[in-house]
Amino acid sequence: MDAYTFRTAEQESIAIAKKTLLVPPILVDLVGNALTAMDGVKFTSLDACPSCGGQVTGHDLRPKRFAVILENGKERAIRVFVKRFYCRQCGSLCYADAPFYPDTRLASPVVDLCLLLSQRMPFNRVAEHLRALGIVVDRGTVRNYASRDFGTIPATELFGLPLPLSLLNLAISTLGREGGPVMGAEALAACGLPPADRAAPRGRGFPEERDQRYN
Known part of the structure; x- marks a missing residue:
C-alpha cells in the first residue's frame, strides 16, 4: 500500500486485528467462503411436528440470519x-x-465457534478474533452463548485456533463449487443437526432479547 492509498477506519481496524492476532489469510478465506456460500440457501424439510408428532403442511418461507460477515470493510x-x-x-x-440452536439468532456453526473460543479467552477477545476472521458477533452475544450449556462441540485445531467441525465440514462441502448452489439437505449434513442432548441448552442464560439483534 503506497502513501496515496487510504483505508477506511473499518478496514484499518480489520488490518490491525489480523496483524495483532496473526490470523492466517487462508483461514479467513476458508471461513468467509463457507458462510458466503450459505446466502439464500433454503431449508424446507420436516417429517412431523416436533411437539406432538402430527402431520404437517407447508405454511410459508421465512428469512433467517445465518451470520454477519465483513466484506470489503462493510457488514453483510x-x-x-x-x-x-x-x-x-x-x-x-x-x-x-x-442448523440453528433453539433461541439463538445465528447459525449453529457460528455459535459453536463462539463457544470454543470463549473457553480459551475473555469475551472481548473472542469478539476480536471473530472480527479478524471476518465474522461480526458482539461481546454480549458471546457472553450469552457462553452462559448456556450446548453440550460437547466436536472440534479440531487449525492454525492454532479451535475450529468446530460444523464450520469446517461446511467449508469443505463448498469447495470447488464454482458458484453452484448449496442445497439445504447438503448444508444440514455438513453442519450436523444438534443431537437430542444438545437440542435444548441448559443453564441460566440471558433472555433471547439480549442476544445480538439479528433477524
Whole structure:
C-alpha cells in the first residue's frame, strides 16, 4: 500500500486485528467462503411436528440470519430461508430442520465457534478474533452463548485456533463449487443437526432479547 492509498477506519481496524492476532489469510478465506456460500440457501424439510408428532403442511418461507460477515470493510448479513409448517393435529407452527440452536439468532456453526473460543479467552477477545476472521458477533452475544450449556462441540485445531467441525465440514462441502448452489439437505449434513442432548441448552442464560439483534 503506497502513501496515496487510504483505508477506511473499518478496514484499518480489520488490518490491525489480523496483524495483532496473526490470523492466517487462508483461514479467513476458508471461513468467509463457507458462510458466503450459505446466502439464500433454503431449508424446507420436516417429517412431523416436533411437539406432538402430527402431520404437517407447508405454511410459508421465512428469512433467517445465518451470520454477519465483513466484506470489503462493510457488514453483510448472510440469510437463509427456513420453511414454516402448520401442524394439523395440535395447530402449532413449526420450522423445517435447519442448523440453528433453539433461541439463538445465528447459525449453529457460528455459535459453536463462539463457544470454543470463549473457553480459551475473555469475551472481548473472542469478539476480536471473530472480527479478524471476518465474522461480526458482539461481546454480549458471546457472553450469552457462553452462559448456556450446548453440550460437547466436536472440534479440531487449525492454525492454532479451535475450529468446530460444523464450520469446517461446511467449508469443505463448498469447495470447488464454482458458484453452484448449496442445497439445504447438503448444508444440514455438513453442519450436523444438534443431537437430542444438545437440542435444548441448559443453564441460566440471558433472555433471547439480549442476544445480538439479528433477524
